[in-house]
Amino acid sequence: MxxxxxxxxxxxxxxxxxxxxxxxxxxxxxxxxxxxxxxxxxxxxxxxxxxxxxxxxxxxxxxxxxxxxxxxxxxxxxxxxxxxxxxxxxxxxxxxxxxxxxxxxxxxxxxxxxxxxxxxxxxxxxxxxxxxxxxxxxxxxxxxxxxxxxxxxxxxxxxxxxxxxxxxxxxxxxxxxxxxxxxxxxxxxxxxxxxxxxxxxxxxxxxxxxxxxxxxxxxxxxxxxxxxxxxxxxxxxxxxxxxxxxxxxxxxxxxxxxxxxxxxxxxxxxxxxxxxxxxxxxxxxxxxxxxxxxxxxxxxxxxLPSRGSLQTVRLPDVSIPKFKPIPAVIMLVVGVAALSFTQGTWRFGVTTSIIVMLLALSYVVLTGYLGQISLAQGAFAGAAGFCLSKVTTNWGIPFPISLILCALVATGLGMLVALPAFRIRGAQLAIVTIAAALAIERFVFNNYTLSPPEGNPIADATLFGLNLGVREGRDLARISFSVMVLVIAAILVWMFIRVASGDTGRAFLAVRANERAAASSGIDVRKTKLIGFAISAFIAGIAGCLIGFSRGQLSAESFSVFAGLQVLAVAYLGGITSVGGAIVAGVLGPLGIVYTLLRGVFDLGEYYALISGLGLIITALLNPVGIAGATREQVAWVKRKLSRSGPPPSTVPEAPAPKEPSRV
Incomplete structure (x- = not known):
């Protein structure tokens, strides 16, 4: 006693x-x-x-x-x-x-x-x-x-x-x-x-x-x-x-x-x-x-109480994406060229930017389109990455089955975390997700019984006898691995555009705008949220698996809470409501192109987290639509001036929230 x-x-x-x-x-x-x-x-x-x-x-x-x-x-x-x-x-x-x-x-x-x-x-x-x-x-x-x-x-x-x-x-x-x-x-x-x-x-x-x-x-x-x-x-x-x-x-x-x-x-x-x-x-x-x-x-x-305020500011508008073959081909050609004309650390930086773009895309799905604030995307990615270590080294499950299986594990975890979203949203949901991310990091990723301290090795991917591993000899970033990452990213972006431009995407935006109005129009809000969390966690899981393949082995530091928050920072900085924003986030993301530039050219790699945090503060205060959103608005403004046409491109604006009675 x-x-x-x-x-x-x-x-x-x-x-x-x-x-x-x-x-x-x-x-x-x-x-x-x-x-x-x-x-x-x-x-x-x-x-x-x-x-x-x-x-x-x-x-x-x-x-x-x-x-x-x-x-x-x-x-x-x-x-x-x-x-x-x-x-x-x-x-x-x-x-x-x-x-x-x-x-x-x-x-x-x-x-x-x-x-x-x-x-x-x-x-x-x-x-x-x-x-x-x-x-x-x-x-x-x-x-x-x-x-x-x-x-x-x-x-x-x-x-x-x-x-x-x-x-x-x-x-x-x-x-x-x-x-x-x-x-x-x-x-x-x-x-x-x-x-x-x-x-x-x-x-x-x-x-x-x-x-x-x-x-x-x-x-x-x-x-x-x-x-x-x-x-x-x-x-x-x-x-x-x-x-x-x-x-x-x-x-x-x-x-x-x-x-x-x-x-x-x-x-x-x-x-x-x-x-x-x-x-x-x-x-x-x-x-x-x-x-x-x-x-x-x-x-x-x-x-739980909410606070009365004097005014309300809208969330950034969302542009409904459309699949355009010519721009898509151009982007793929640019990606292949960037991978082909770089090598070593620089190619690894480009490849990592593509992977971070996918992780940022998971934020676009859940936060940008569905309006649910999640701080646990890094934990979803980590769950898939650590699962990949088990299924490739212990069970010998080949690629790409191992990739899809582990992404589905992350999907299940995301759907579990989605359950509180049935009752709460906003900052309260953010509390749930950051608490979940910390619990997963400390109880799973840092648990030496589940995750050995010497690391979690991951077997190289192979497909039809072709070695898709990231390293071979002195080559730290093989072109076959990088092209595989680019192809997977292109497929997921295409799938996202199909979903976002269809009925499911419109249901997402309706829930984002006003849940009560969405429910009154016949949309199943709970089902829509569950689908959004599932898609977002699946994309994050794919990104986590690709991070695992790119490292060769994983540790808890690969998917810490701070790493996930840094991705959120660059996702919002790039523009959290569009694919273009996710691409910008990939360029700016941890260990990506900008990080490689800061570290290799300017010797400022240790300042990356500080720079990304300050950039996020400035963006949230001055430019809530992010870099890609601001660019899109400028292009639309130029087109209107050139064509002298009044209406802007088709967007889905945020519906005003119903006013609550004032209480004094």
Missing amino acids: GTILQFVVLGLGLGAIYIGLGTGLLLVHRATGIINFAQGAMAMWGAFVFAQLRLDGTLVFPIGSIELERRPPVAVAALIGLATAFLLGLLVHYVIFRPVRHAPVLAQVVVSVAVMITLQALVVLRFGPNNIDVDSLIPEDSFTLLGADIPTRELVMAAIMVLLAAAVWAYLRFTRAGVATRAASENERAAVLMGFSPDRLAAVAQVVAIMLGTVAVMLGSSLTGLNADNYTLLVVPALAVLLVARMESIAIVVVAALLMGAFQSLINLLITKPFWPQWAQSGLDQVVPFAVVMVILFVQGKR
Whole structure:
């Protein structure tokens, strides 16, 4: 019993971090309507500044640094870290979140994901990828209870965060500004009538949220050290806590956060027991947030609150694609020429761009055409890739049967993740998919029982005796493999155009525009969503298999959550509503043509994630239709001017959403 109590108390330290992040998420959502997926990344910047000051006395800025004569005391370093968090909160609010406060949910999710990618990449560049040890702000001590040593540090951490959360609750409950913030969460006009600016209330909420999260990370990082990847993704369990509280109750956030941390700690105790199965000893604690999210959304998904706003902005228009033989032949010729006149690293970059184009196309199907926000496409691709390793090396299933079989596995997984979409959509669906992606990565890809640490080898593809392997001797990217990738991509693009231009595509667009209107016109919304997830996951699965063939073996890093989010970044940057956007995304994608150029010519490969994150922020703020969409609009404008004809090319605009009654 004493050991159980000891692990429960240890879990309160993790629960304290969840309190800080979860309370901040709730506060920002109350003030802006935005679910900030970058909450963990924003909170860790000030903590890294604090840690570096204590480590060697260096005050690190996004650009440049100052070497202090001596290390500042703990309290001074902590205040400097909080000051940088304060400035970061103001910057992010006024430059990034303020312009999208009334934008569609897709733009809000994409912007917050872009901030996450940018800050995570910036932290790695400025502070390094390794763990940084952090001085504890709380003296370490313990006492004996039920025969076990119970640490006091975790108890004090939890108490501090509970008091800070209580202060936020008092602010919302008893101050005029807090009451106005609560009123704005229902209808912004209510806050205006009270004499407050919703924008200023949002700025205050953003600053308080990031400082609260920074305190939590400063306290919690003394337990395990600071790591950019881990603390960025701690937002996932914090999002689960937010949903348990129905995005409304700080008290429930506090209780749920402490219970979540304690339960995850108990799982770490259980996996050490002899009766625990070996295959479930890795990553199970990361499955808990996903399970919590699924249960909450199924039970009360339709009762989760949404925020009233002063206006609504349309999603980008979608052009119905048409198959044009001549442009298709030209594109194929260009592709073959690009593969034929390159070699080595450059040909591999072109080939990878074609594969990333397919992964981006899966986003076009699901997010661009169906309007469902998924952050799990990388996990679908990874599931197919790891399955490919098993079926080719263990079972000897030949190509292309192995390719199709593994893509169907990804399809089944995608349809499973699609089930919550029957009840929820928008940012809440994004929470489900990122939680699913993290659970799959930690429980499957990082599970050494299922995925050996030495890698997952994949046998080369052969067809009618022709070797389609990617490497042979010194040739790192054989032309036969690259042409195979191009042919598969051409077939999938043709299939997508057929689907998108037919009745199924029109059903997708109807659901995207207005689900109630689509249902009233006879469209089976659930079936349409299921088909969309299935097609999207199948395309992602094919891309994952091709990534496997191109690498020869796979590891968990090949399909991490961050890798999937980077593809989302370039998909939105290229234009998430068109095949042309997917092609642009392929060119810009990880390890693709632009990456090869940055690394090989300019020696800037390590800056790729930062550049893609900043590019996504700029695109989401200034040009929501992406590069391909903007190009298409310019071409249409020129054609109208030349022909002096008024109407633009046929597009399917976003139908206005039904207005909900205002509540004051």
